[in-house]
Amino acid sequence: MNIFISGLGIISPLGIGVKENYEKLYKGKSGISNLEIIDSIHKGKLPVGEIKYSNDDLLNFLQEDTIEKPYSRTMLIALIAIKEALNDAKISKSDIKKYRIGLISASTVGGIRETEQNFEDFIKNKKTEDFISTHSIADATEKIANKLGIKHYQTTINTACSSSSNAITLGSRLLKNNLLDIVIVGGVDTLSKYTINGFSSLLLLDSEPCKPFDNDRKGINLGEGAGFIVLESEESIKTRKINPKAKLKGYGIASDAYHNTATSPDGIGLQKAMNLAFRNSQLTPIDIDYINTHGTGTPNNDLTEGIAMKTVFNKNIPDFSSTKSYTGHCLAAAGAINIIFSVIALTNNFIIGNLNFKNPIPQHGLKPVLKTKKEKKIRNIMSNAIGMGGFCTSIIISKC
Amino acid sequence: MLKLPRLYIKKTACTSSLEIILNKNTFNFKQFKKNREKRMIIEPNYREVLNANISRRGARYMKMGLYTALKCLESNTKEIDAIIVGTGIGDFSFTEKFLLEMIEKKEENLSPNTFIQSMDSLISANIAILTQSDGYNTTYVNRGVSFENTIIDAGLHFLEDKTNLILVGAADELTANYAKAISKSGFLDTKHSKTIKKSLGEGSVFALLSNKGIKGEVFIEDIQVLLNASTDEINKTIKQLLVNNKIGFKDISLMLADRELVSNLYGLDKLPTIYYKDYVGEYPTSSSFAVWLSEKILITQHIPNLICVNNTVPSTFRKIIIVNQYKNNTSIILISL
Numbered sequence: 001m002n003i004f005i006s007g008l009g010i011i012s013p014l015g016i017g018v019k020e021n022y023e024k025l026y027k028g029k030s031g032i033s034n035l036e037i038i039d040s041i042h043k044g045k046l047p048v049g050e051i052k053y054s055n056d057d058l059l060n061f062l063q064e065d066t067i068e069k070p071y072s073r074t075m076l077i078a079l080i081a082i083k084e085a086l087n088d089a090k091i092s093k094s095d096i097k098k099y100r101i102g103l104i105s106a107s108t109v110g111g112i113r114e115t116e117q118n119f120e121d122f123i124k125n126k127k128t129e130d131f132i133s134t135h136s137i138a139d140a141t142e143k144i145a146n147k148l149g150i151k152h153y154q155t156t157i158n159t160a161c162s163s164s165s166n167a168i169t170l171g172s173r174l175l176k177n178n179l180l181d182i183v184i185v186g187g188v189d190t191l192s193k194y195t196i197n198g199f200s201s202l203l204l205l206d207s208e209p210c211k212p213f214d215n216d217r218k219g220i221n222l223g224e225g226a227g228f229i230v231l232e233s234e235e236s237i238k239t240r241k242i243n244p245k246a247k248l249k250g251y252g253i254a255s256d257a258y259h260n261t262a263t264s265p266d267g268i269g270l271q272k273a274m275n276l277a278f279r280n281s282q283l284t285p286i287d288i289d290y291i292n293t294h295g296t297g298t299p300n301n302d303l304t305e306g307i308a309m310k311t312v313f314n315k316n317i318p319d320f321s322s323t324k325s326y327t328g329h330c331l332a333a334a335g336a337i338n339i340i341f342s343v344i345a346l347t348n349n350f351i352i353g354n355l356n357f358k359n360p361i362p363q364h365g366l367k368p369v370l371k372t373k374k375e376k377k378i379r380n381i382m383s384n385a386i387g388m389g390g391f392c393t394s395i396i397i398s399k400c
Numbered sequence: 401m402l403k404l405p406r407l408y409i410k411k412t413a414c415t416s417s418l419e420i421i422l423n424k425n426t427f428n429f430k431q432f433k434k435n436r437e438k439r440m441i442i443e444p445n446y447r448e449v450l451n452a453n454i455s456r457r458g459a460r461y462m463k464m465g466l467y468t469a470l471k472c473l474e475s476n477t478k479e480i481d482a483i484i485v486g487t488g489i490g491d492f493s494f495t496e497k498f499l500l501e502m503i504e505k506k507e508e509n510l511s512p513n514t515f516i517q518s519m520d521s522l523i524s525a526n527i528a529i530l531t532q533s534d535g536y537n538t539t540y541v542n543r544g545v546s547f548e549n550t551i552i553d554a555g556l557h558f559l560e561d562k563t564n565l566i567l568v569g570a571a572d573e574l575t576a577n578y579a580k581a582i583s584k585s586g587f588l589d590t591k592h593s594k595t596i597k598k599s600l601g602e603g604s605v606f607a608l609l610s611n612k613g614i615k616g617e618v619f620i621e622d623i624q625v626l627l628n629a630s631t632d633e634i635n636k637t638i639k640q641l642l643v644n645n646k647i648g649f650k651d652i653s654l655m656l657a658d659r660e661l662v663s664n665l666y667g668l669d670k671l672p673t674i675y676y677k678d679y680v681g682e683y684p685t686s687s688s689f690a691v692w693l694s695e696k697i698l699i700t701q702h703i704p705n706l707i708c709v710n711n712t713v714p715s716t717f718r719k720i721i722i723v724n725q726y727k728n729n730t731s732i733i734l735i736s737l
Binding site: 040041042108110112115116119120122123128130131132133136137138141142145146151153154155156157158159160166170173174176177179193194197198199200201202203253254255256257258259260261268269272387388389390391 | 402483488489490495496498499500502503506507508510511512515516518519520521522524525526528529531532533534535536537538539540541542543545546549553556559560577578580581582584585587625626627628728
């Protein structure tokens with residue numbers, strides 16, 4: 001059974017909506033800036049991918065009068081992206097009643113932002129907002145499913161930085177096993193003092209805009225965002241007379257089984273995931289025209305990811321780039337955002353440029369596409385995500 | 401409705417507030433205090449299966465899950481095709497720890513170990529590392545049906561390919577601050593909360609599932625999950641489940657259920673019932689304990705002496721139905737011999 005992508009929805013440091021994101025990607029314009037909104041000692045000192053809208057701004061954008069309280073920033077940006085995706089796929093309220101529709105989201109830290117804002121008062125036994133209800137990554141998904149009337153299946157998963165990629169593969173499996181007709185899949189994470197300090201303590205943050213695959217790379221810039229896509233079975237596409245944007249051709253999932261914070265030297269887990277993706281999609285390395293990499297900008301990731309690609313592609317690596325220099329690393333949302341960027345590249349026939357690159361990493365010598373490569377015929381794109389703890393997912397999308 | 405193949409339960413392990421005495425042909429619980437406000441696990445001897453470093457410095461959530469998973473895999477020599485874990489609360493204790501550090505140390509010189517070990521995905525990742533399993537690996541964080549989601553995922557795998565052995569499990573840890581926050585927010589309060597005081601609990605259960613089984617082995621025959629379901633919808637789902645499996649209420653030997661929900665359900669009130677949350681407390685993945693208990697009852701054909709059963713207990717046990725409710729989540733699981 002063929003699985004199609006019929007709708008896209010995104011809010012990222014590049015802007016709200018697919019159009020704004022596409023324009024910035026095409027122009028090679030980064031969304032990385034100084035940390036402004038969050039109250040932290042790192043304010044003004046750290047480059048991050050911040051969505052420059054307050055929660056009130058986001059509420060205004062949504063124009064909703066029925067948001068179930070308490071809600072988190074995570075829920076707001078997820079809802080914005082999900083609504084755009086549903087709209088894009090032309091799914092109406094009556095369609096939600098008519099078809100077997102599911103919602104699968106992913107997040108690493110859920111409502112941590114609201115938890116951290118209230119925690120000091122809480123432990124001092126002062127009165128606080130209800131943060132415990134919104135703390136779980138399940139909360140936003142449950143509230144959104146309830147709001148939209150989605151009853152057939154809903155869940156939230158956490159596999160660190162590959163979370164939303166896994167949400168996409170799970171959705172695909174539910175469609176293929178004929179348990180659903182349509183599924184909205186993706187992920188969300190907001191910036192927080194918690195993650196900023198966490199990654200800082202691991203010495204994984206770059207104090208400058210990140211340089212994916214560059215020899216002088218120092219680490220990641222954290223980002224926040226929500227990316228959701230609508231997947232449908234072939235039958236559903238035909239019944240609803242929808243023109244899909246791309247085909248979800250195949251995927252592969254594997255564990256690196258090596259370490260909690262580092263990838264194995266040869267990126268074994270990612271190699272296995274890529275090879276499984278080829279088998280699942282019945283394609284080979286020569287069929288891939290562009291690899292949209294995980295490319296976080298850490299010394300370990302870009303080295304091992306490059307080695308893994310070189311091994312699997314037998315040194316014949318197609319055009320590749322990392323988009324982390326546009327959005328920062330949006331953690332759980334990264335995988336879905338990458339797929340959305342890949343669909344944008346696929347349907348508009350261009351390769352996204354990898355910003356801030358000067359010199360290749362000597363151990364593999366790989367050089368990404370530096371500037372927007374226009375009018376490039378693309379048949380198939382491979383998009384990879386690697387989560388801390390060894391969660392590796394490789395997804396291949398194709399032209400319809 | 402979901403239709404999955406039979407999921408045979410090959411092996412289980414349980415870490416609980418109950419002290420479990422397991423013999424070859426029977427099992428029992430040691431005397432426990434009823435009406436405790438919090439049901440905390442009997443802390444296992446982590447050094448049995450975990451190294452000194454993890455045992456000493458590891459996050460409790462992770463240790464609890466890892467210990468139980470490794471006990472489940474103790475005598476297993478076959479390759480595990482997938483590792484799927486569910487949690488409702490996640491790693492709250494190390495999240496608290498890092499938050500406190502951030503406050504006390506004003507965001508300077510923070511412990512990376514605390515941050516890394518505060519992740520929900522920690523258990524499934526570390527099972528893979530410790531067992532060197534390179535297959536499918538994921539963590540569901542979906543409140544009251546987190547464990548059910550792992551079973552459904554395993555079922556999907558069995559439908560899709562030659563997958564043979566899948567490890568599923570759940571872990572939920574209770575901390576003092578979590579209990580306090582839940583109480584203050586009224587998150588778990590229902591209309592009965594003034595009269596029925598809920599004990600909060602914690603625990604972990606792991607099970608090795610296979611799509612191949614032999615006579616005398618217990619299998620999960622059906623599983624359904626609902627969100628924001630009305631009593632009517634739950635009743636309809638139970639009815640449909642019975643029809644789909646060509647059975648009636650008379651074929652159900654025993655029910656394991658949530659006390660509050662069951663009083664509203666049609667036809668089930670005559671069934672011999674164990675209110676399992678009376679023994680392990682309320683936590684998102686408590687249904688994993690119900691699954692563990694069901695498997696043990698079916699294999700040993702024995703109910704532990706200290707467990708109360710509502711209504712007359714049958715002489716043999718063939719099918720057990722679990723009806724679980726946690727806030728807006730409902731699940732119905734049919735376990736059979």
